[in-house]
Amino acid sequence: MIKRWITTFIVIGALTLGLAQVVEADVTGQFNIDMTLNPQTNAQESVPFFFDLQSNLVVNVTVSGMTFAMDLGFGTTGLEFAIVSIGTNLGALAIRDEFIFASPFGCAEPTWLGVAATLSDNTDGGIAGQCFGLFVTPIGSSDGGNNDASIGFFGKRVDMQLDIAGISLGVLALFEDVDFPDIHGAKDLDSIGAVDGSDHEHDHFLSTDLYFTGVSDTTLDNQTPSFGFGTIFTITGQTVSGIRVTNIVGLCADNVIKSRIKKRKFIGAVNSGCIADAGPLFTFDVERIHIEGLELGGINLSNWIEFRPLLPMEAALDVSFSLAGVADVKGTFHSNDISTIMIDTITVSISSGNFSLILEDINADLAFDRATSRSTLILNPNQNPASFSSTTVAETAVGITAQALELSVTRLGLTISISTEFLQDAGGGLSWDNAIFDLSAKLNVVTFGSNVTFTNAGLQVGTLNVSVEF
Numbered sequence: 001m002i003k004r005w006i007t008t009f010i011v012i013g014a015l016t017l018g019l020a021q022v023v024e025a026d027v028t029g030q031f032n033i034d035m036t037l038n039p040q041t042n043a044q045e046s047v048p049f050f051f052d053l054q055s056n057l058v059v060n061v062t063v064s065g066m067t068f069a070m071d072l073g074f075g076t077t078g079l080e081f082a083i084v085s086i087g088t089n090l091g092a093l094a095i096r097d098e099f100i101f102a103s104p105f106g107c108a109e110p111t112w113l114g115v116a117a118t119l120s121d122n123t124d125g126g127i128a129g130q131c132f133g134l135f136v137t138p139i140g141s142s143d144g145g146n147n148d149a150s151i152g153f154f155g156k157r158v159d160m161q162l163d164i165a166g167i168s169l170g171v172l173a174l175f176e177d178v179d180f181p182d183i184h185g186a187k188d189l190d191s192i193g194a195v196d197g198s199d200h201e202h203d204h205f206l207s208t209d210l211y212f213t214g215v216s217d218t219t220l221d222n223q224t225p226s227f228g229f230g231t232i233f234t235i236t237g238q239t240v241s242g243i244r245v246t247n248i249v250g251l252c253a254d255n256v257i258k259s260r261i262k263k264r265k266f267i268g269a270v271n272s273g274c275i276a277d278a279g280p281l282f283t284f285d286v287e288r289i290h291i292e293g294l295e296l297g298g299i300n301l302s303n304w305i306e307f308r309p310l311l312p313m314e315a316a317l318d319v320s321f322s323l324a325g326v327a328d329v330k331g332t333f334h335s336n337d338i339s340t341i342m343i344d345t346i347t348v349s350i351s352s353g354n355f356s357l358i359l360e361d362i363n364a365d366l367a368f369d370r371a372t373s374r375s376t377l378i379l380n381p382n383q384n385p386a387s388f389s390s391t392t393v394a395e396t397a398v399g400i401t402a403q404a405l406e407l408s409v410t411r412l413g414l415t416i417s418i419s420t421e422f423l424q425d426a427g428g429g430l431s432w433d434n435a436i437f438d439l440s441a442k443l444n445v446v447t448f449g450s451n452v453t454f455t456n457a458g459l460q461v462g463t464l465n466v467s468v469e470f
Contacts, residue, residue: 001192028470029059035464042458046438052076054263065089069253073263077103080262094161102154102261104180139240154180154261155227170234174253178272179227180261228252231283238293251282284309298322312337316344326350331364370395402431414441432456445469 004119040049054075061068080103087096091307110201124456155176162169185228230253236246248255252274259269271285287307294301299321304313327350334344346361348368354377358371386409393402406419417438422430440449449465 005376024072026062027059028062029057031058031468033057033466037462039459056263069266075262079103081264082153083264087398092163096159098157098159100154100261100266101151101175102264103151103182142338153177155259157266166238169235170232170236170253172234172253172268174230174231174232174259174268174270175227176259176270178224178270178275179226182260197273226275228270228272228274230268230274231282232268242293244290244292248286248288248290250285250287252285254285255288256286368396384409398424400424400430401430411452415438417441434460 085098122320124439158173257269284395348359391404423433425431
């Protein structure tokens with residue numbers, strides 16, 4: 001078996017050698033260095049820190065209308081990913097082909113600290129593409145014949161966009177490891193519902209269940225990883241009156257779910273049941289229809305309907321209109337079952353100059369539950385200006401729940417921003433919760449940035465970023 005690092009070396013080496021032969025080429029890109037410091041404790045003034053240094057290099061080489069690109073990411077654990085892509089335009093057809101190589105990863109609890117770390121979900125609330133907290137550790141590959149922590153082939157993505165006579169057609173073809181980053185198969189459940197991946201058995205396709213995968217046998221996988229293929233089709237058009245209609249269909253793939261590697265996320269993921277050795281080649285996963293720009297008597301409407309196998313049809317309708325130019329009213333109707341449509345939220349937005357007020361009816365009982373006011377002022381606008389903003393959040397029967405203040409000053413390319421927030425405490429009053437200090441500066445092609453966050457528990461994190469564009 002060819003080791004993963006050998007495969008990666010061949011791909012990167014071939015691309016580098018090919019680019020070296022090009023005499024006339026437009027070369028652009030960006031280089032970033034990010035440093036993150038997290039205190040291990042806030043119990044005293046001088047404490048040890050967790051230190052993470054990340055660097056990212058993006059190079060784009062354009063030759064005769066074709067763009068060759070490479071995106072390399074390095075971290076404390078070494079080379080973490082390499083994305084090689086080729087893109088070009090053939091008339092109205094745009095094609096981009098990506099090859100993604102990445103290191104499998106998981107979360108480990110350091111024995112010297114005793115703090116558990118868990119894998120983040122697919123939302124953007126955590127650190128993109130890695131553990132929610134710290135301690136991102138390569139899984140290794142003692143069972144697959146690969147070097148521990150080395151990168152290997154994760155997937156291939158081909159994106160094609162065709163624009164003809166106002167209609168846009170898109171095809172996103174995906175071929176990826178459906179078990180990544182957990183190549184050890186720890187997604188399986190044992191008889192009591194606990195995670196048990198010790199037998200390295202992945203979620204296999206069941207012939208009796210097309211849309212929910214699970215353990216179908218007790219045999220070990222013949223290979224690691226398990227690859228699957230899926231396709232997402234998109235068609236978008238606009239009527240003469242300005243109504244925009246988009247239809248998205250996923251076969252063995254879902255455009256809502258994001259696949260990920262360390263530090264990167266990608267829209268769309270392959271159904272884990274569509275693996276090449278046991279699953280179907282084409283399975284209908286999802287269809288979503290978006291309608292936007294519809295206006296009836298001054299009322300703006302937008303709607304989407306989603307179809308999924310074995311599930312009720314889901315739909316949502318957004319309604320907005322203006323009250324004599326003084327206030328904007330927005331309402332959202334949502335239903336997990338088309339037979340029971342209900343109002344989700346009603347929002348009224350009022351703005352005048354530097355002041356805005358948002359009134360929210362969260363449970364749609366025709367009574368406002370939350371009010372958010374924001375005021376923005378320009379201090380000393382004629383000389384050495386600064387921006388100051390104040391945001392207040394109040395809830396019915398609770399009172400003021402949050403008060404945020406922010407001051408921003410820009411001088412000769414240097415921007416300093418200070419923000420602080422007060423939250424309601426147990427006694428019903430406001431207590432200081434956090435403060436964030438930001439500093440950024442741009443000097444020609446070099447951009448510097450730093451951020452320090454404090455809470456009432458002490459220093460939480462400090463970051464430093466240096467970026468060079470070329």
